[in-house]
Amino acid sequence: MAQARRQGLSRHDLNALVGSRTLVRVVPGVFTTLQLWTAAKPERKHALRSRAVLAHMENRADEPEGPALSHSSAAAVHGLPLLASPRRVHMMRTDGGPPRCRRGFILHQRLEGLRTEKVDGVMCVPPALAAVGVAQVHGLTAGVAALDAVLHQGVATKDEAWRWLRRLGGHRGVRAAEAAVEHSDGRAESPQESRARVLLEQLGYPVEPQPELMTPQGVFVARVDLRLKGGMVVVEVDGLSKYLDDDGKAAARTLRREKDREHAIRDLGYEIVRFDARSLGDVALVRRRIEAATGRARSR
Incomplete structure (x- = not known):
């Protein structure tokens, strides 16, 4: 609002711009253009909303020591993926005050040994604690x-995540966070790959992330997203979206290389199953595809 006033825009002007879909109200008093908001990924949108709420809290007279963004809100500012869409902004106190919960935000009590850091000028909890907080709020996957x-x-180690978990004690969502830390693996290269790994293991298909496939002579052929343990089935995630240019058009040379790669993998005797974000939402489909591929591999 202060910047708008400096540019000669009144509250009435801003409301009119929102009504005409020129501006989007991120939170009360904070606006951005519709073009920027529409183009922003969910993580970016939540980061913008979180920054606005935190700035408001820092200006409150009853909050002399400003809080830090935490949980999924800190994760968004740290640039971590968010598979779920946060409904509230999460912050953590840096003083000894009590927790608070309002319609648009949750202010958590300070955690023992909390260290905060500035990310692009915004105070946040460390990445490991933010990621643990994502599991607390949004669950295992x-x-x-x-x-x-x-x-x-x-930017952090699994040991660091475990140390934060031990300090959380009986906090809500700790069991999900413990399971998430246990299942985490830094070899994963995309959030959808992580999602696929969790789902497949929940369905009873243990997988190995990012294995290298070799010929019997020890010659490297390819590295794949996931391989079913004890079988000849590999899983690739995200499909052709990995091979699209900025205009969304498939780059012919890249697609050709991918087809050659796929033939080389099949020549080793592997079956290939591909999933994208949409198909991973259909558990029955995932099971059918894996079972079919496993059956084909066994019949070779």
Whole structure:
């Protein structure tokens, strides 16, 4: 609002711009253009909303020590994936005050030994604690995706995640967070790959992430997203979206290389199953495809 006033825009002007879909109200008093908002990924949208709420809290007279973003809100600012859409902004106190819950945000009590850090000028809890918080709020799969990203990026270790978990004690969502840390693996290269790994293991198909496939002579052929343990089935996630250019058009040369790669994998005797974000939402379909591929591999 202050910036709008400096540009000569009144509250009435802003409401009119929102009504005409020129601006989007991120939170009360904070606006962005419809074009920027529409183009933003869910993580970016939540990061913008979280920044606005945190700035409001920092200006409150009854909050002398400003809080830090936490849980999924800190994860969004850290650039971690969010498989679930947060409904509220999560913050953690940096003083000894009590927790608070309002319609648009949750202010958590300070955790013992909390260290905060600034990310693009915004105070946040560390990445490992943020990822653990994602699991607390959004469950196992979302937590694994966030923790996989933390480990893959090398910004924290699994030991650090376990240390934060021990401090959480009996907090809500700790069991899901424990399971997420246990299942996390820094070899994962995308949140959908993490999602597929969790789902397949829940369905009873143990998998190995990012294995290298070799010829009997020890020559490298390919590295794949997932391989079913004890079988000749590999799983690739995200489909052709990996091979699209900025205009969404398949790059012919890249697609040709991928087809050659797929033939080389099949020549080793593997069956290939592909999933994208939509198909991973159909559990029965996932099971059918895996069972069919397993059957074909056994009949070879």
